[in-house]
Amino acid sequence: MATDIKTAADHGAQLKALLAQQGILIAFIVFTIGFAFSSDRFMSADNLMTVLRQAAIIGTIAVGVTVVVIGGNLDLSVGSLLSFATVLVVDLHDKIGPAPAMLVMFVATMGIGAITGFLVGYLRLNSLIVTLGMLSAIQGIVLIYTGGQNVDIREQDGTWFAVFGRGYVFGIATPIVIFLGLAILMEIVLRRTSYGRKVFAVGGNPTAAVFSGINRSRMVFTTYLISAFAVGCAAVIMGSRVMGSQNNVGQGYELLVLAGVILGGTSLLGGSGSVLKTVLGVLILAIIQNALILMGYPYYTQWLVTWVVIILAVWLDVASKRGRLFTTFN
Amino acid sequence: MRGLMTATAIVALLPAAALAQSVTIGITQNNVGVDSYQTTYEQAFMAYAEELDGVETVVLDAGGDVARQIGQIQDLIQQQVDAIIIWPTQGQAVVPAVRQAHMAGIPVVITNSQIAEEGFEFIASFSGPDNITQGQYSAEMMCEALDGEGQIVQISGQPGYTTAMERQSGFEERLAEACPGVEIMETQPGDWNRERAQRVMENFLTKYDQIDGVYSGDDNMGVGALNAAKAAGRAEGIAFIGATNFAVGYEAMERGEYWGSVYQSPVEDARNALDTALAVIRGEDVPFLNYFDTPKITQANMSEYTKPVF
């Protein structure tokens, strides 16, 4: 390491390091090329736009959940919270106008995020169970709010609210812009600010973080605010895209989101991870789904492929950190 | 044989005697809140029970979970209600629980979505729409809309759900028979979910350059498909046919974007179920398949129908 002369062994080590660090990027490229050969429609600009647009909702939420996971916790409540936020913004749109509706929705959604954050951050309750409880409670609240009715936006063509789900910014669909914009913003916050460093510190080694003067409770609390904010952004896309909402629109999203985050290599133990890699993780899952359907396979084959891909991806990640493929203990 | 007949006679007498005071009817529904149809049904059911004198109800919801529904049926047997109305989460899996109710002497009325044939001997009546006929209606409308020629895609309801399967089979059989010139290129489930249907349609649009028609298992999904086609700028050349006319579908028809659907009122569905159950308790003659009318609704005749409230 001290010398400038590079040997063959160094090159080997470099390759290994590259694989370890950018495995998910390489996997992404391999999948894209592989599918490009298997279906001529896959690489069309239309289709790639469709894949990105469909991934935008899950991806936007995944950006927020990545921050929570880096901070050392889980968030399973995002599916119900998405239902809550979408129903709220759609329902209020016709009643009080799009801008106030979005404002109220963000305040209410982040308010619920604050409750979760308080329970996990300040009361130190286990995040898996707390967010599981919130998952159930929030779904109930949505149903009580609507009385179980669907909500709709009546004047679909006349509202500027349409821009978020259906519009374009410089020729790129707005959902994609929101998704990638939020991802880049969060990546900068995590990498370049003292806030970001504290999130990593709290997730990586909570005790050490507290000794170095970081307010652990407050940091965990804020990660849930970020997660709720991301859910709010996703709800704006969802509401505008569908111009209506069912009460269970986000059901099951929590695990799809988590699959994307894990695929991106963010450790569930906290303290390490990357928002940009989460983006790749989410895109890989979206590409698998899209390509298999284009190739004419039934929709459930994607689940089998996802199973294998998730385990392989995380295994390679773990193995490269360990320096060997298999564990050694008996 | 005579013993059996006396037994049934006594069983039939018991609730009739109770009718003098009041009757209690239990209902376990499929999944209230998952869509507006089921929610409106529940509200209409409770409102109608309120209107009637001497009718108490126990209103339960299985949340889409078969196991929970079986538990609820057992709970209702436990409470010795006078009749049980079941909106099956799954047509086959509830049969043994239905049989249990039957053996406990409680008459069962199936509502909205039929159970498997094996269970027919244990139920007093089925009350609801004729979903196979609805599928056939949609096939006929599709044929008319396309003048008997074209390529279409189908977005079906939740896999494994009887209503979804019946509409699909009714549609496919009638279409093949009445309209051999129209070809179904592909079918994917939209799970009764508008956003999912929208995604499915987006994939269809990238996969197929020419789509002449879309048949959706209900209007909620149909409007999702319409959304996708409008976003891709291809809605003009596509005939959208649905089922269970929703308010959004009705409005899309008013705008001329949606071709037609099947008019099915959850209010009528709920009232029909409660009336059927009451008639059964009173020992009146009830047709085994007690369908209520679900006519075609198209842009041409929609003015005859009020806009659905859901």
Place this chain on the structure above:
Amino acid sequence: MQQLKQLVLTQPIWLFVIAITIFFSFGSPHFLDVQNFKNILVQTSTIGLIALGMTFVMINGNIDLSVGAVVALSASLAVGLQSEVGILPAVVVALAAGIGLGFVNGMIVWKTGVDAFIVTLGAMIGVRGLVFLYTQEQSFFATNFAYADFGMSAVGPLPTLAIIFLGFAALMHWILTSTIHGRNTYAVGGNREAAINAGIKVGPHMVVNFMIVGFFAALAGVTLSTQMGAATPNLGRDFELWTITAVVLGGTKLAGGSGSVIGTLGGVLAIGILRNGMNLMQVPAFYVLVILGVILIAVLFIDRQVGRKGAQELRT
């Protein structure tokens, strides 16, 4: 008195079970009926059986999210195959499938070192794919009513399914408290490094526990399908979440190293009684969701407060 105090400190969930039992007996005239308790036992037996296996895996410091999908697979196999090979062989195949998938999960966790949460999250998605692949989206119906009759049958005063559940609960309690495997389960979860150093074969040990939870998930699939006389591909969705909830309510720590079958039994009954009681009291379904969520969080909070106090008192 001392014993009661001990029970409250170690098994706070049973206090909760007693409290809601008293509450619902005043709330509904039908609640305190013998038949109703039989119903509760049968209704909780499904989640309960899975929870027995889950307790072992979680005391180990692992988790299994694939149990819901395994329930669907085993139910589909048991019902789908019985018309061809007969009921008993079909059930054996179904149970073998559960044990086999548990083996696969366990081996992956052991050999790759990937966190069990991730391994079984993958399996949860993938096994559901296997279910749809095998069933082709169809539901299966047991043409022989004997199969469904089994699910409804009773031995003496108790329903057969309740006996199966309580019998296995007793067996698993004995294994956990009185055998080497049970002691190792705590040791591995408490401190894996120390367990390895103490010469415990940690890898095979964990694999065995994954096979145990796989077996119980498959058994739950079979017993559930006997209640329905049918199997559907969507069966068992969310079961993993409710099972984990029950186990955690019963005092098993997610970090591993502590927990008990008696506690799990309490957790399972707590959820079952809550659902049943609220049904009988006609609490609207929307509110049931909120109440269950709030109770889960509240119990977690109280459990920790009590646990803290208990730890202090035991020290003095």
